Amino acid sequence: MLYTKTAWLRAAAPIAVLSLALTACGGGKDASDAKDDGKKSAKAGADSPAKSEQETQDPAPSGELKPGAGGTRKFKEDSGKTTITYEIAAQKIHVGTEAEAKKLVSDPKRVKGLVAATAYVKYTNKGGGVVKGLPDVDNNAEIYADGRRGGLLIGAAENLPGCEDPIDIDSWKTGQSHVICQTYMIPTDAKAVEVHWANDDDKDLLVWKFPHAG
Template sequence: MPYHKPARLSMAVSAVLLAVTLSACQGDDDGAGTTGQPAPSSKDASPAATASQAEAGSGGDVATGESVTGKVAEEEGPVTYEITAEKVDLGTEAEAAALVQDKADAKGKVLAIAHVKFTHTSGPAISSSSDVNDGTTIWADGQRGAILIGAPDDAAGCEDVYDIDSWKAGESHTVCTSYLVPAAAKNVEVHWSEEDGEPYIWTFPNG
């Protein structure tokens, strides 16, 4: 099942407590182009689409296991990626409170770590850090979560995009993003979009 709730997140947290950016849902701070409207449900997604690649377009609902194609203006030139949101790991309220300076910011919230697999399919090899994960955000029940500034994205199974110093066509990397979301949310959504584009949305039931 794509939703995972480990007893404790295997995540190394620095001694410096993290700052939280509480984002209103009318827009992204990373240019992801979200609309602020409640995320569309994936309940009508065809099972036949699972594990297939969605047709390139301007965003929309994506079935669990399905991949999409997106383009990113990397420093070396335009690169096309195949993108799949694999899973979301959720922690506990106590763990969330331990990550922030103001405990009120984490009240009723849990840490959500989205695992997104990116495959370089065409374009120049990347020798500097990629911008592909800049288009990733985490939402819950149609509302954007609170991004954790400075959160280490090196949980188990994750790679730090800044440590990938050579990325060639045909190679894949799983990169993670950390947000705080309401503990009582029914669904957690991973959004990814091209710059100024509409988001693709993968929805994972909470529990």
């Protein structure tokens, strides 16, 4: 499901303006590090530096799933060095408008021709232990548009309705689920949007394809 709502901007803007970083999307680990740094900066109330560029070619998909369907993957959390088995399900993507995107950033010229897309991803701890601190599994979710990865927009999703802030998740036990969102800037004319999740070594790729409704 893709959809647009002006209410999304009202919820997202206070966070995005506070701690925004439009990052270059190269390797998956870089994007993960940027997301993690952004979450810590948001907690501290600090502004993250803005960077430009997006796009690396999409690797060949494997493990393709329908929107809302879950795939099971093992992931080693930094907190406690625990390997957790997660069920991961990209539920929907929210795509805003270009006018909204300009209001999310301090320099509107940097997002010309782009819109903010937010992926709602549900993670369920299926076993392996308790995630005692800030989870990292959500850092590996990325949004691709027409085969190219978008630019990560830090701090734009934590306060959106239905999204949980990873900073507030503690002692994540087996059987518990959390919906954690990621926001990326993508081209306004994108024909197809995908959510990708893969381990840090780019293995165990899961792909959910969404039609662009914009």
